[in-house]
Amino acid sequence: MPERIEDYEVLGIIGTGSFGTCYKVRKRNTSHVFVWKAVDYGSMSEERKKLLVSEVNLLRELRHPNIVRYYDRILHKESATIYIIMEWCVGGDLATMITKCKRNNTYLEEAFIWRALYQTSRALQACHSPGRPVLHRDIKPANLFLDSDFNIKLGDFGLARILTNAKDDDKEDENDSLYAQTVVGTPYYMSPEVVKGSKYNRKSDVWSLGCVIYELCSLTPPFSSGNIKSLTTRIKGGRFERIPSHYSNELQQMITFMLTVNHEIRPSIETILHHPSVVTHIATWS
Numbered sequence: 271m272p273e274r275i276e277d278y279e280v281l282g283i284i285g286t287g288s289f290g291t292c293y294k295v296r297k298r299n300t301s302h303v304f305v306w307k308a309v310d311y312g313s314m315s316e317e318r319k320k321l322l323v324s325e326v327n328l329l330r331e332l333r334h335p336n337i338v339r340y341y342d343r344i345l346h347k348e349s350a351t352i353y354i355i356m357e358w359c360v361g362g363d364l365a366t367m368i369t370k371c372k373r374n375n376t377y378l379e380e381a382f383i384w385r386a387l388y389q390t391s392r393a394l395q396a397c398h399s400p401g402r403p404v405l406h407r408d409i410k411p412a413n414l415f416l417d418s419d420f421n422i423k424l425g426d427f428g429l430a431r432i433l434t435n436a437k438d439d440d441k442e443d444e445n446d447s448l449y450a451q452t453v454v455g456t457p458y459y460m461s462p463e464v465v466k467g468s469k470y471n472r473k474s475d476v477w478s479l480g481c482v483i484y485e486l487c488s489l490t491p492p493f494s495s496g497n498i499k500s501l502t503t504r505i506k507g508g509r510f511e512r513i514p515s516h517y518s519n520e521l522q523q524m525i526t527f528m529l530t531v532n533h534e535i536r537p538s539i540e541t542i543l544h545h546p547s548v549v550t551h552i553a554t555w556s
């Protein structure tokens with residue numbers, strides 16, 4: 271029996287993402303808490319709607335301990351809204367965690383940062399697997415969530431890409447780079463190759479992940495500026511301050527490796543997961 275929106279009780283709104291409104295909901299018959307993202311598809315063209323439904327169906331197949339679980343979708347024709355039902359991540363997102371550290375003048379534990387690197391890499395490995403290259407395109411702290419055991423959950427798969435364009439279906443964006451279209455804020459995590467207009471590729475996710483891991487250490491992104499022009503110049507230059515001195519040289523070297531400007535020599539996710547530093551740190555933790 272397909273689910274209906276009446277099966278859920280809305281507990282509250284938690285915000286609007288790059289594509290729709292996000293609610294915390296409780297399923298009436300089990301009391302389990304979920305998130306649903308309500309997306310208005312009323313203004314979408316027929317083919318965009320088909321793309322959206324096929325993308326959401328694809329997401330339901332993405333089952334991984336470090337990827338936010340997509341459970342189901344409810345097509346509410348009366349309001350031309352699709353409700354995407356997802357796992358509620360009780361620990362919130364890394365952007366909020368970084369903000370709290372800045373406010374309290376505290377730094378994150380190095381062990382947590384290695385774990386975040388490992389778990390996010392495992393999530394990307396699942397997306398980069400040859401069978402189904404679902405490139406993420408929007409790796410940033412606000413898209414990385416935490417469960418009750420502080421495990422990382424990568425969220426907002428692909429959706430941002432498809433749904434951000436949904437609004438202006440009629441007009442094509444002048445900048446065709448899909449990544450640029452999905453960036454709803456300042457592109458702090460955009461890779462040099464995408465800045466230069468090349469196609470987004472698996473190594474672009476590695477660059478963005480490098481920026482996120484840097485930010486978990488320094489509480490600020492490796493490349494920032496007041497305007498996009500100088501930000502993109504800094505990204506292409508690839509130079510950044512060392513992470514705070516209490517973090518190990520090993521972690522500094524791993525981040526430097528991921529932030530290699532030339533994507534051809536930048537490590538792949540596989541290289542990162544098999545890197546001796548990662549293997550050593552994960553062994554001490556697990």
Ligand SMILES: CN(C)CCCNS(=O)(=O)c1cccc(Nc2nc(OCC3CCCCC3)c3[nH]cnc3n2)c1
Nearest residue numbers: 284285286287292305356357358359360361362365366
């Ligand atoms: C940085 N801020 C904009 C957001 C801070 C975050 N606070 S919050 O939203 O209340 C909060 C507090 C505690 C837990 C959670 N859990 C959670 N949040 C999601 O999305 C957040 C939402 C995404 C669109 C933009 C607005 C925020 C999930 N998506 C799938 N599973 C999710 N689980 C959220």
